[in-house]
Amino acid sequence: MTDREIYELVRRDRDTGFIMLVQEYQGMVINLAYSYLFDRHEAEDMAQEVFMQAYGALDRFRGESRLSSWLYRICVNRCIDHIRRSKRVKTVPLELVDAATTEGGDGAVREAIADALRTLPGKFRDAVILKDVEGKSYRQIAAILGCSIGTVESRIHRGRKLLRERLSDPWEVDNAM
Amino acid sequence: MRCSSVRSRLDRLADGELGNRNTLRMMLEHVARCDDCRQELARITALKKDLQRSMRIEAGPEFIATLLGRMEARGIRRHGAVPEARLAKGIAAAVTGIAAAGLILLSLSLLSPGDPAELSHLFLQRLSSGEIACISEGMMLYDTVEYR
Numbered sequence: 001m002t003d004r005e006i007y008e009l010v011r012r013d014r015d016t017g018f019i020m021l022v023q024e025y026q027g028m029v030i031n032l033a034y035s036y037l038f039d040r041h042e043a044e045d046m047a048q049e050v051f052m053q054a055y056g057a058l059d060r061f062r063g064e065s066r067l068s069s070w071l072y073r074i075c076v077n078r079c080i081d082h083i084r085r086s087k088r089v090k091t092v093p094l095e096l097v098d099a100a101t102t103e104g105g106d107g108a109v110r111e112a113i114a115d116a117l118r119t120l121p122g123k124f125r126d127a128v129i130l131k132d133v134e135g136k137s138y139r140q141i142a143a144i145l146g147c148s149i150g151t152v153e154s155r156i157h158r159g160r161k162l163l164r165e166r167l168s169d170p171w172e173v174d175n176a177m
Numbered sequence: 178m179r180c181s182s183v184r185s186r187l188d189r190l191a192d193g194e195l196g197n198r199n200t201l202r203m204m205l206e207h208v209a210r211c212d213d214c215r216q217e218l219a220r221i222t223a224l225k226k227d228l229q230r231s232m233r234i235e236a237g238p239e240f241i242a243t244l245l246g247r248m249e250a251r252g253i254r255r256h257g258a259v260p261e262a263r264l265a266k267g268i269a270a271a272v273t274g275i276a277a278a279g280l281i282l283l284s285l286s287l288l289s290p291g292d293p294a295e296l297s298h299l300f301l302q303r304l305s306s307g308e309i310a311c312i313s314e315g316m317m318l319y320d321t322v323e324y325r
């Protein structure tokens with residue numbers, strides 16, 4: 001469903017439109033949240049908060065900007081806020097052993113990538129996640145981030161370069177060819 | 178093509194974002210015979226694959242139901258504001274038009290007429306992906322397309 005169709009549906013029937021919006025964007029929001037929080041349950045909780053905030057603001061959303069970029073901004077702001085607060089409260093470290101059994105992929109690789117992603121400036125991280133995890137096109141990412149396609153390209157390039165620098169050498173050699 | 182100009186486009190190549198056919202051909206030719214550039218491309222591809230494998234999660238099947246429950250509990254949304262039946266009907270009404278156009282266009286462009294196996298596969302795929310929300314509406318579409 002396109003943003004326009006969802007927007008029209010929201011105007012006619014707010015609740016039904018809202019559910020279509022959630023269906024369309026839950027993947028993007030959850031994966032973005034996961035790239036900040038690195039915990040499946042926290043990411044799902046965060047995504048729920050994002051959609052609840054969006055529901056409350058649906059009347060104010062006039063369709064000038066894209067739903068994807070609107071949700072992106074809500075999500076990233078909330079994630080950053082959440083991390084800031086939990087740092088103040090002092091967090092329990094990520095339970096990586098548990099995560100390795102409940103979340104897909106190789107635990108060690110994910111741990112290494114998560115560590116590298118944590119140190120990446122947000123604008124590079126978001127571009128790389130939207131491309132490599134969500135599979136969005138450069139054009140879609142440009143619309144979400146509100147920048148040009150050229151900027152998307154350079155953020156992805158620099159983001160990947162930084163990620164590789166921050167990942168350990170053996171990992172890179174193992175995966176090189 | 179020089180290594181430096183190939184390097185500056187390797188991300189786009191790995192991302193399938195090289196629009197220009199001529200550039201794409203020259204890039205592939207270069208990568209085929211230059212070890213350094215080929216290795217660099219392989220590193221990008223490996224990173225993409227690892228990101229996809231380790232950072233992608235899917236919403237649980239109860240995601241929307243849990244969300245609606247929470248919204249009701251917090252008083253953000255009235256209890257039963259969207260009864261199941263009305264919801265299905267509402268979504269179907271909104272989606273059917275789009276799904277119909279999409280399905281018919283797709284059938285016209287992709288399928289030879291009277292290939293029910295393919296059509297049924299396509300229909301089931303779309304139904305399970307939520308693109309056709311209401312079975313009876315969908316069946317009508319299916320009939321229309323199959324017997325047109």
Ligand SMILES: [Zn+2]
Binds near residue numbers: 180181183207212215
């Ligand atoms: Zn080269």
